[in-house]
Amino acid sequence: MNYEQSIDYIHSIPKFRRPLGNANLEKLLTHLDNPQKKLKFIHIAGTNGKGSTAAMTAEILKKSGFKTGLFTSPYLEVFNERIRINGENITDNDLAEYVTRVKAIMEKNNALVSEFAFITAVSFLYFYEKQCDIVVLEVGMGGKLDATNVIDSSLVSVICKIGLDHTQYLGNTVEEIAKEKCGIMRDGGTAVSYPNNDVRDIIEEYAKSKNVSLTFADTALPTENGFIYKSKEYPLSLKGTYQPQNAAVVLEITSALNKQGFNISDKDISYGLSHTSWAARFEFVSDRVVIDGGHNIDGIKALKKSLLSLNRDVVLVIAMMEDKDYKACIREISPVAKAVFATQLDMPRCLSSEKISDIIGSMNIPVFADNNPKDALQNALDFSDNSIVCVCGSLYLAGEIKKIFHKK
Numbered sequence: 172m173n174y175e176q177s178i179d180y181i182h183s184i185p186k187f188r189r190p191l192g193n194a195n196l197e198k199l200l201t202h203l204d205n206p207q208k209k210l211k212f213i214h215i216a217g218t219n220g221k222g223s224t225a226a227m228t229a230e231i232l233k234k235s236g237f238k239t240g241l242f243t244s245p246y247l248e249v250f251n252e253r254i255r256i257n258g259e260n261i262t263d264n265d266l267a268e269y270v271t272r273v274k275a276i277m278e279k280n281n282a283l284v285s286e287f288a289f290i291t292a293v294s295f296l297y298f299y300e301k302q303c304d305i306v307v308l309e310v311g312m313g314g315k316l317d318a319t320n321v322i323d324s325s326l327v328s329v330i331c332k333i334g335l336d337h338t339q340y341l342g343n344t345v346e347e348i349a350k351e352k353c354g355i356m357r358d359g360g361t362a363v364s365y366p367n368n369d370v371r372d373i374i375e376e377y378a379k380s381k382n383v384s385l386t387f388a389d390t391a392l393p394t395e396n397g398f399i400y401k402s403k404e405y406p407l408s409l410k411g412t413y414q415p416q417n418a419a420v421v422l423e424i425t426s427a428l429n430k431q432g433f434n435i436s437d438k439d440i441s442y443g444l445s446h447t448s449w450a451a452r453f454e455f456v457s458d459r460v461v462i463d464g465g466h467n468i469d470g471i472k473a474l475k476k477s478l479l480s481l482n483r484d485v486v487l488v489i490a491m492m493e494d495k496d497y498k499a500c501i502r503e504i505s506p507v508a509k510a511v512f513a514t515q516l517d518m519p520r521c522l523s524s525e526k527i528s529d530i531i532g533s534m535n536i537p538v539f540a541d542n543n544p545k546d547a548l549q550n551a552l553d554f555s556d557n558s559i560v561c562v563c564g565s566l567y568l569a570g571e572i573k574k575i576f577h578k579k
Contacts, residue, residue, distance in 0.1 A: 172267055172270060172271045172274075173267055174263040174264070174266060174267045176267070177266055177267040177270035177271065178250055178266075180270060180274060181250070181270065181286060181289065181290065182286070184284075184285065184286040184289050185285060185286065186285060186286055186287075187285055188283055188284060188285045188288075191316070192316065193288070193316075193318060193320070193321045195282050195283060195284050195288070196282075196284050196288045196291070196292065196318055196321050197321055198280065198282040199273070199276065199277050199280070199282035199284055199288075199292050200292060200295065200321065202276050202279075202280045202282060203273065203276060203292065203295070203296055206295040206296045206298070206299035206300070207295045207299075207321065207322050207323075208323060209299055210240075210295065210298055210299055210303065210305075210306050210322075211304070211305045211306065211325075211326055212305070212306050212307075212308045212322055212324075212325040212326060213225075213228060213305065213306070213307045213308065213325060213326055213327050213329065213424060213428075214308050214310070214319065214320075214322065214325040214327070214328050214329065214355050215228075215307065215308065215309050215310060215329040215331060216310040216313070216314040216317075216328075216329065216330055216331065216352040216355050217310075217329070217330055217331025217332055217333060217352060217365065218331070218332060218333050218334040218348065218352075218467065218469060219331065219332045219334060219413075219465070219467070219469050219470050219473065220331040220332045220365065220413070220416075220417040220420070221243075221309050221310065221331050222243055222309065222449060222452065223409055223414060223417045223447075223449050223452050224329065224331050224417050224420050224421055224424075225241060225243055225307045225309045226241070226243075226447050226448070226449040227409070227417070227418060227421045227443060227444060227447045227449075228307050228421050228424055228425075229241040229255075229258070229307045230258070230443040230444075230446055230447040231421070231425060231435060231439060231440050231442075231443030231444070232304075232305055232307070232435070232443075233257045233258060233443070234439040234442045234443045234446075235433070235434075235435045235436070235439045235443075237304040237305050237433075238256065238257060238301075238302065238303050238304045238305075239256065239257055239303065239304065239305055239306070239307065240254075240255070240256050240294070240297075240298035240301075240303040240305070240306035240307065241254075241255040241256070241258075241306070241307045241309075242254060242255075242291070242294045242298075242306065242307070242308050242309060242319070243255075243309045244287070244290075244309065244311055245566055246570070247450050247451055247464075247566065247569055247570035247573050248570055248573055248574055248577070250266070251263065251266055253290065253294075254266070254290075254293070254294045254297060254298075256298070256301055256303060261297060265297065266293075269293045269296055269297050270293055272296070273289065273292050273293050273296060274289075277289070277292075284318075285318070287311045287318050288318040291311075291318040291319055291321070305326070308322070308325075310352075310355065313348075313351040313352065313354070314351050314352040314353065314354040314355045315350075315351050315353075315354020315355070316351070316354070317354075317355075319355075320354060320355055323357075324357050324360065325355070325357060325360060326361070326427075326428060326431060327360075327361050327362065327363055327424050327427045327428065328355045328356045328357065328360055328361070328362040328363075328383070329362070329363050329364070329420065329424060330349075330352050330353065330355075330362065330363070330364040330365060330367065330374060331365050331417070331420065332365045332367065332416075332417075332469065333345055333348055333349050333352055333365070333367050333369075333370055334348075334467060334468065334469030334470075345369055345370055346370055346373055349367070349370035349373045349374060350373060350377065353373070353374055353377040353378070356377060356378060356381050356383045357381065357383070358381050358382060358383075359381070359382050359383070360381070360383050360384070361383065361384045361427050361430075361431075362378055362383045362384070362385045362386070363385075363386050363387075363388065363420060363423040363424050363427055364385065364386070364387050364388065364420075365387075365388055365416065365417075365420050366387055366388060366389075366390070366416070367387070371387065374387075386423050386426075386427065388416070388419040388420045388422070388423050389401060389419065390416070390419070391415035391416045391418060391419040392415070393412060393415045397415070397444070397445075398415035398418060398419070400415075400418075400419050400422055405418065405422075405440070405441055405444050406441055406444055406445035407444050407445065408444065408445050408446060408447050408448065409447055409448075409449055409452060409453075410452075410453045410454070410455065410461075410477070411452060411453030411463070411473065411474075411477045412473070412476045412477045412480050413453075413473040413476070413477065414452070414453070418444055421444070422440070425440055450462075450569070450573060451463060451464035451566060451569035451570070451573065452464065453474065453477050456572070456573065456576045457576070459552070459558070459559055459560055460548075460552075460559075460560045460561075460562065460572075460576075461478075461559060461560070461561050461562070462561075462562045462563075462569045462572055462573065463477075463561065463562070463563045463569070464563075464565065464566035464569040465563060465564075466491065466492065466495055466500070466564060466565050466566060467495060467496065467500070468496055468499050468500055468503065471500045471503050471504050471563075471564075472503060474504065474561075474563055475503060475504055475507055478507050478559070478561060479507060481559060483557075483558065483559045484509050484555060484557060484558040484559065485507050485508045485509065485558060485559050485560075485561055486508055486509060486510050486511070486512065486551045486554055486555060486558045486559070486560050486561070487504065487505065487507075487508040487510075487511045487512065487551075487560075487561050487563060488511075488512045488514060488544070488547050488548055488551050488560060488561070488562045488563070488568075488572075489501070489504070489511060489512070489513055489514070489527060489562075489563055489564040489568075490513070490514045490515050490516055490521060490522070490524070490527070490544065490564050490565045490567070490568040491521075491522045491527065491564040491565055492520045492521060492522065492565060492567075493520055493521070493522050494520055497522055497527075497530075497564075498530060500564065501527060501530045501531060501564075502530065502534065504563065504564075505531050505534055505536050506534070506536070508536065508561075509537070509555070509558065510536070510537040510538070510539070510551075510554055510555075511527075511531050511536055511537070511538045511539070512538075512539050512540075512541055512547040512548075512550055512551045512554075513525075513527035513528045513531065513538060513539070513540045513541070513547070514540075514541050514542065514543065514544045514546075514547035514568070515527075515542055515544075516544065516565070516567050516568060516571065518567065521565075521567075524540040524541065524542050524547075525540055527540070528540045544568060544571045544572060544575075545571075545575055548560070548562065548572060548575065
């Protein structure tokens with residue numbers, strides 16, 4: 172298969188396959204000679220902050236001289252973003268080659284897996300054959316039953332901020348979701364957690380039951396260009412008032428690694444924190460346009476706090492998926508705006524711009540419906556010359572707007 176064919180094939184694989192669970196993925200990996208058993212992992216779960224935490228960790232490890240794989244999801248502009256080594260996306264040719272190989276082995280041995288499990292297997296094989304020293308592995312959804320949890324062990328299991336999302340799969344309370352996320356911890360292993368005060372006792376209890384050495388990150392205090400953590404000041408390139416606390420988790424990850432003999436210096440940590448880029452997390456793509464992919468209530472609350480910290484007028488461009496708690500999210504974020512431009516994407520799950528308009532209209536906030544994201548962005552920019560335009564509500568919308576700016 173060529174690159175385009177391999178992408179089409181990936182998207183043709185069902186999102187879910189029966190039997191549920193990782194038995195078929197384990198079978199497939201066995202026929203691939205179990206590349207995951209020959210790799211070292213930092214395994215990252217959580218509702219919000221996984222991607223940012225993974226990106227900062229990977230950047231620090233790269234600066235420290237480790238050949239570092241990074242596996243994340245979803246992607247914004249090109250599929251290749253999901254599989255990276257030392258900050259470089261997997262090439263089109265490599266992606267096509269590895270998809271072709273794994274497809275052939277999967278079908279030959281009748282080890283049929285879901286789309287995400289398939290990509291997980293591709294990434295394991297790629298990272299192993301490219302001789303990565305360490306892989307930063309982001310959970311797709313949940314933890315205990317996630318395809319990435321097929322690994323036997325990790326250097327550090329990481330629990331980022333836990334909140335309500337994917338409730339149809341993970342549970343209706345943060346307590347239920349926390350138990351799922353904790354499922355990535357391994358017997359006798361090492362774990363680091365975001366403060367997660369609401370479910371701290373659940374995380375502690377799970378860690379104790381597995382004899383896991385657990386560290387909770389302390390509070391990070393934001394500064395103008397970074398943050399202070401445990402009386403030491405650090406730079407931080409990622410914007411957003413929520414990023415210093417994610418960075419505190421990263422500092423505890425590096426501390427845990429150093430206790431295992433990795434020798435990551437303060438200089439490399441500061442360099443990594445000041446040079447990390449992570450798209451669509453309060454990312455300014457111009458002096459007036461900021462993009463944020465937060466799409467659950469905790470993510471939206473964090474975005475709201477970051478927007479208020481700017482002390483600028485704000486115009487929103489928003490789209491959301493129907494399977495999210497969209498009413499709560501829209502009602503939370505809209506009051507920060509002097510106007511809202513509702514839009515939508517050409518995908519079945521997307522909420523219509525008219526539904527978004529109806530929700531906002533009842534709040535007496537000026538709202539305009541533009542079905543085309545490009546038009547919505549331009550109209551938002553034209554609405555006020557001095558306002559910040561914030562694109563939010565969906566990573567898919569973030570990806571569409573990113574493409575527009577890249578073309579410019």
